[in-house]
Amino acid sequence: MLVAIPADGKDTGSRMAGRFARAPYFLIFNEEGNIVEAIDNTVANVAHGAGGNAVKLLADHGVDAVIVPQVGPNASTALKMAGISAYLSQDSLLSDIIQQYVQGSLEKINL
Numbered sequence: 001m002l003v004a005i006p007a008d009g010k011d012t013g014s015r016m017a018g019r020f021a022r023a024p025y026f027l028i029f030n031e032e033g034n035i036v037e038a039i040d041n042t043v044a045n046v047a048h049g050a051g052g053n054a055v056k057l058l059a060d061h062g063v064d065a066v067i068v069p070q071v072g073p074n075a076s077t078a079l080k081m082a083g084i085s086a087y088l089s090q091d092s093l094l095s096d097i098i099q100q101y102v103q104g105s106l107e108k109i110n111l
Contacts, residue, residue, distance in 0.1 A: 033099065
């Protein structure tokens with residue numbers, strides 16, 4: 001199981017980006033909380049369809065779930081169609097968010 005967080009940086013000391021599809025990076029980790037990779041969000045600056053394009057980018061990297069501060073309607077639809085789960089977090093530090101996911105304390109979003 002791979003999980004992605006929209007991030008302002010490429011390590012666990014970074015903060016979660018405020019917007020899912022427009023985040024500069026995605027940090028991907030496994031269910032044990034180990035970092036698998038950090039990827040550039042190459043679709044962050046598209047004029048239209050950033051949500052769907054971001055979901056496709058993550059699906060292409062094998063992501064099964066995302067953790068977000070919020071999810072818009074287009075991204076929500078794309079996540080649902082891709083079979084990617086979503087969890088809500090209002091914390092900002094990626095290390096804290098990963099720890100909460102591993103502990104099972106994040107709220108699952110009903111897409």
